Amino acid sequence: MATDRFPSPFDIETPPGAEGWESMYDWYHLFGPERRELDEGRFWFADRLHHPDVLHPYDEIQCECWWQALGAFNTRIFAMPPAYGVDQRILNGRLYVTPVPAPAGDVAARAEEFGRRAGHYYERWNEIYEEWKEKVNARLAEIRALRFEPLPDLEPESTVYDHVGHSAGFRMIRDFNHLVTTMYETYQFHFELLNIGYAAYLTFFGMCKSAFPDISDQSISRMVGGLDVELYRPDDELKRLAKEAQRLGLGDEISGNEDAATLFEKLRANEAGAEWVADWERTADPWFVVNTDPGHPGGYHVHPTWAQAPDIPLASVREYLRRLEAGESIDRPTDEVLRERDRITAEYRELMAPADQPVFDETVELARLVFVYIEEHVLYIEHWMWAAFWAKSKELAAALAAMGEFDDAEDMFFLRRYEVAEAIYDCVVGWSVGSRSRGADYWRPIIARRREIYTALKAWDPAPALGPPPAEINEPFTVMLWGITTSTVGEWLTSDDGDGTTLRGTGGSPGVVEGPVRVVTHVSELGSVQPGEVLVCPATSPSWAPVFARIAATVSDVGGIMSHTAIVCREYGMPAVVGTGNAVATLRTGQRVRVDGGTGVVTVLDPS
Amino acid sequence: MSGAWIVPLADPAAGDPGLVGGKGAGLQRLCGLGVRVPAGFVVSTAAFRAALDEFSQARIEAPLRALPPAASPTQLESAAAAARAAVLDAAFDAPVLEAVRSAYTERGLGSVAVRSSAAAEDAADTSYAGEHDSYLELHGPDAVAEAVRRCWASLYTTRAVSYRGERDAGPMAVVVQRMVPARAAGVFMTLNPANGDRSAMACEAVWGLGEPLVSGTVTPDRFLVDKISGEVLRREVADKPTRLVRAADGGTVTEDVPESLRATPCLSDAELAELLRIGRTVERAAGCPQDGEFAVDPAGVALLQARPETVWSRRAPRSVTSGGTALGAVLATLTGGTLDRPNPRNRRP
Numbered sequence: 001m002a003t004d005r006f007p008s009p010f011d012i013e014t015p016p017g018a019e020g021w022e023s024m025y026d027w028y029h030l031f032g033p034e035r036r037e038l039d040e041g042r043f044w045f046a047d048r049l050h051h052p053d054v055l056h057p058y059d060e061i062q063c064e065c066w067w068q069a070l071g072a073f074n075t076r077i078f079a080m081p082p083a084y085g086v087d088q089r090i091l092n093g094r095l096y097v098t099p100v101p102a103p104a105g106d107v108a109a110r111a112e113e114f115g116r117r118a119g120h121y122y123e124r125w126n127e128i129y130e131e132w133k134e135k136v137n138a139r140l141a142e143i144r145a146l147r148f149e150p151l152p153d154l155e156p157e158s159t160v161y162d163h164v165g166h167s168a169g170f171r172m173i174r175d176f177n178h179l180v181t182t183m184y185e186t187y188q189f190h191f192e193l194l195n196i197g198y199a200a201y202l203t204f205f206g207m208c209k210s211a212f213p214d215i216s217d218q219s220i221s222r223m224v225g226g227l228d229v230e231l232y233r234p235d236d237e238l239k240r241l242a243k244e245a246q247r248l249g250l251g252d253e254i255s256g257n258e259d260a261a262t263l264f265e266k267l268r269a270n271e272a273g274a275e276w277v278a279d280w281e282r283t284a285d286p287w288f289v290v291n292t293d294p295g296h297p298g299g300y301h302v303h304p305t306w307a308q309a310p311d312i313p314l315a316s317v318r319e320y321l322r323r324l325e326a327g328e329s330i331d332r333p334t335d336e337v338l339r340e341r342d343r344i345t346a347e348y349r350e351l352m353a354p355a356d357q358p359v360f361d362e363t364v365e366l367a368r369l370v371f372v373y374i375e376e377h378v379l380y381i382e383h384w385m386w387a388a389f390w391a392k393s394k395e396l397a398a399a400l401a402a403m404g405e406f407d408d409a410e411d412m413f414f415l416r417r418y419e420v421a422e423a424i425y426d427c428v429v430g431w432s433v434g435s436r437s438r439g440a441d442y443w444r445p446i447i448a449r450r451r452e453i454y455t456a457l458k459a460w461d462p463a464p465a466l467g468p469p470p471a472e473i474n475e476p477f478t479v480m481l482w483g484i485t486t487s488t489v490g491e492w493l494t495s496d497d498g499d500g501t502t503l504r505g506t507g508g509s510p511g512v513v514e515g516p517v518r519v520v521t522h523v524s525e526l527g528s529v530q531p532g533e534v535l536v537c538p539a540t541s542p543s544w545a546p547v548f549a550r551i552a553a554t555v556s557d558v559g560g561i562m563s564h565t566a567i568v569c570r571e572y573g574m575p576a577v578v579g580t581g582n583a584v585a586t587l588r589t590g591q592r593v594r595v596d597g598g599t600g601v602v603t604v605l606d607p608s
Numbered sequence: 609m610s611g612a613w614i615v616p617l618a619d620p621a622a623g624d625p626g627l628v629g630g631k632g633a634g635l636q637r638l639c640g641l642g643v644r645v646p647a648g649f650v651v652s653t654a655a656f657r658a659a660l661d662e663f664s665q666a667r668i669e670a671p672l673r674a675l676p677p678a679a680s681p682t683q684l685e686s687a688a689a690a691a692r693a694a695v696l697d698a699a700f701d702a703p704v705l706e707a708v709r710s711a712y713t714e715r716g717l718g719s720v721a722v723r724s725s726a727a728a729e730d731a732a733d734t735s736y737a738g739e740h741d742s743y744l745e746l747h748g749p750d751a752v753a754e755a756v757r758r759c760w761a762s763l764y765t766t767r768a769v770s771y772r773g774e775r776d777a778g779p780m781a782v783v784v785q786r787m788v789p790a791r792a793a794g795v796f797m798t799l800n801p802a803n804g805d806r807s808a809m810a811c812e813a814v815w816g817l818g819e820p821l822v823s824g825t826v827t828p829d830r831f832l833v834d835k836i837s838g839e840v841l842r843r844e845v846a847d848k849p850t851r852l853v854r855a856a857d858g859g860t861v862t863e864d865v866p867e868s869l870r871a872t873p874c875l876s877d878a879e880l881a882e883l884l885r886i887g888r889t890v891e892r893a894a895g896c897p898q899d900g901e902f903a904v905d906p907a908g909v910a911l912l913q914a915r916p917e918t919v920w921s922r923r924a925p926r927s928v929t930s931g932g933t934a935l936g937a938v939l940a941t942l943t944g945g946t947l948d949r950p951n952p953r954n955r956r957p
Binding site for chain 2: 119203206213219347348351353355359362365366510598
């Protein structure tokens, strides 16, 4: 049934069994009576791109990091002319967001400031980006150097003889704070370059659309992308390991189907095998520190990295080996992509008015410059930083569980970060005094209830949006990042009218193929994907790269033309439809579909 | 002026419009580009002169010369008819026609199209579009020779006479070209006629032969293809209830399109890609945007005709920036409020 607005956030009911869910999240992250008038007048959409699933209370920090950092860089640091930050609320465990426009009257003054401030960055982009990598790598090393262990019965002698002057208990309190604020700090860095990067890319985009009204989004991104960026390195390393396996004569041995642990054990028994396993282990840090979340990598603590789940990368090494042995080339056609990039750029340029050609040249150059960061920052922040953060959080959880603060290490993730700080203090003070913490006895009923709530929230099907839709969506980042446009929203409003045989999204990568569906929502399911299947997922992540060698097309719930799925499918020359909204909920594994990556339409061929 | 009566299309001599007429010379140019042009030959202006010598010409034009300065349409029509009859009469039995019969038979051309190719036709400034006769799906030497004679006579259709005014008639060459048994056919333009965007190629096509489309009596499928990336940007499929096809006994006939094909695009992506390659080749060789006609048979896309596009080509590309720097462009984008954003939902009804 078509209507003109989405439900008010204040009218959304709590799913049965989830009563009291609000206690799981920070109060300032919730819709509340103080902001009701403001919040009811705003248009909110579910951020399924970054947070497709229910948030664990501890994982709320992920949202907090970007809520504040994106906002500050747009609003306060660069004075992004049309846009303030993106506001967030948690409702029934899901994240809803709304872009905040800058007051129209301030845009001109902000533009002047933005020109100076962002101009400073554009002029020194590569130099600043090099500094940026150093800053981030230093923070990464700091986080990785933290050690969370059960507190010792007696402090080591070094505490005394090195005159350390504080206790292991104090250090646990201090290091947890440091863990959180360091993660927080790198999220500042994340937005230091991202939005001004997007602004430059969007400018090039708009210029092409004005000169060539019918040019496709894909053609524009092909003029900018195709660079040899580090984001592709993990996949390239898998290919290298496949070639090494072949060189060492290990093809047959590795091509079996044992799990990684068994295989590596077996390989270590001979010289060539041991060499290959050692190579794998050297490669794994950092190149297999790749989060496997479907969608925004690093968003949840529950998704492993390749290094933690080596069966996933091993599956792709086996696939590459198979293709090598069949005589196929497995190298990414980077040179070809680059040649094609230069060809189309030169040909479009030639068709521009002569007066536009110099600024076209400058703008495409700037867009290419920023695009390297737009692609690569994901590896530094979303993969490496978040993987380190979650790993250290789990180390802390295990230490606290061993100390009796929790029954089970996973319990910690059902506490908000402030509550974790409380639990640490409770644990540390009991240990320090040689007395008794309230510990697991205190948390047990709270966590038991939250686990029930979490399960109840998972069963809730979140509304795609809340509140009155704007007449037009023109906030550049909303469109660019989330793929949400005026027409998307219109479709959400009328989506009940669909007949269930056609899904519409954004054409992320051109081409038409047909094939059977494979629905995948967690990386552990990737192993079941068969060659020629159409991958249907909430979103993909670079860590899923292995699967791109096997599938025929990709359909995702979220994402726009700049989403990972779209970028990688274009690289592989494979059709993709992104941002369908509900493909995972609608399509079933085994169903045959036709995917048209040009028009963004997915057709179910056997709807029965 | 002398020269061969029969000039093969692929022969460099067919590059001379004085000898083979505008259409013939255009086709010769296309043959040299490595694109598929149906085989054929030109019955040259030398052949025309041999068939209709000066004495005959004077006799043919006499009724027209006798017209008063302000002749009525009826007077004009009957004088033109008399001139046409005189052409047919004078050319009857000309040795040139025997040469046409032999040329046709030797080459084993099968079903052919016979089209007028006046020396002034298809030049950049005067199109003469449709002023002279064309005959489709002709079979056998006598039918071809007869069509050549009729093409000559069509120099004196009432329309041609009026269009020409005081200018001299002829001489006229005639193109005899193998007929493509078209599964689909259409026209293309190496820019978007709606906005002059030169990065796009527009194409319209129908099932069967292209004549109903060219004459504007049917609604075609419309396609817009990116010339640089090759993507099909737009595809508007029309309901196509009828098509013109080769008749069993020669000539053409209009028939119903099978139900399953009526709303099906008449060109595949592969055919559009081939057409794009042809269009770009022709445009590059000519140095300016082109429009043209094509036909598709099981062997692929054949180019039937191409000429300069005359409307948008004369204008300079529209400027879309105010010059300046990339930073200036970023600021314009962020403050313009008219930001062209990625709206990848380029769906069409």
